[in-house]
Amino acid sequence: MDSSLRSGAEAALDSSVVVDDAVRTGARPKVRLLVSRALGLLGAVVTLIGVILLAACWRDDLMIEERLGKATAEVVSVSFQRTVVRFATPDGAVHSPSQGLLYPAGLEPGQLVRIEYDTADPEVARVAGRTAVLALLPIGTFLLAVWAVLAPLLWWVRRRW
Numbered sequence: 001m002d003s004s005l006r007s008g009a010e011a012a013l014d015s016s017v018v019v020d021d022a023v024r025t026g027a028r029p030k031v032r033l034l035v036s037r038a039l040g041l042l043g044a045v046v047t048l049i050g051v052i053l054l055a056a057c058w059r060d061d062l063m064i065e066e067r068l069g070k071a072t073a074e075v076v077s078v079s080f081q082r083t084v085v086r087f088a089t090p091d092g093a094v095h096s097p098s099q100g101l102l103y104p105a106g107l108e109p110g111q112l113v114r115i116e117y118d119t120a121d122p123e124v125a126r127v128a129g130r131t132a133v134l135a136l137l138p139i140g141t142f143l144l145a146v147w148a149v150l151a152p153l154l155w156w157v158r159r160r161w
Contacts, residue, residue, distance in 0.1 A: 036157045043150045050143045057132035060102060060124050069119040070128065073101075075111045083107050085125070087115060095122040102126035103134050 073087035082100025089095060095117075103126050107113060117125035 032157055036154055039150055039154050039157065043147060043154075046146050047143055050139045054132065054135055054139055057102070057135045061126070061132045063118045063121070063124055064116050064126060067119040069117045069122070071115055071117065072112055073115045073125070075107045075109050075113060077109055078104070078107055085113070085115065087117070087122075087125070089117075089119075089122060093122075095125075097123045097125050099123065103130035105134070 069089065071087040071089065073085035076084040076086050076096065078084075083104035084096060085101050086094060086096045101107075101115065102124075107127070114128035115125050116128050
């Protein structure tokens with residue numbers, strides 16, 4: 001009787017190991033699938049934001065070019081978020097775009113700079129001669145860096161984990 005109890009206990013132990021292994025291996029592919037989809041979705045969202053940002057730059061440039069106004073502006077302040085300028089339009093009004101100047105790299109406070117603006121909306125202004133092409137390099141580099149991290153991570157999650 002002692003041997004029958006042992007074989008019954010071993011059978012019960014063996015079946016629980018099989019069931020436990022089945023549960024573990026069944027959950028792993030689901031987690032792997034969710035993680036890989038989340039990483040892919042993150043990459044897609046970041047890429048979409050970059051493309052929308054480029055489209056917004058081109059839209060602003062088109063608005064300026066359709067109703068082009070030119071002026072000399074004084075750089076009031078320069079910060080990480082924006083470069084504030086002040087300029088006068090031919091009608092005598094003084095404008096200072098609240099969102100700052102487009103493509104302001106290299107400007108310093110007190111400097112006088114030629115700008116181009118939308119005569120219908122002087123809030124949209126850019127440094128003369130600069131266009132959305134300048135946004136391609138930083139946005140493209142950022143997206144390349146994001147995918148340089150995400151692509152190997154996605155590959156690793158799908159193949160190894």
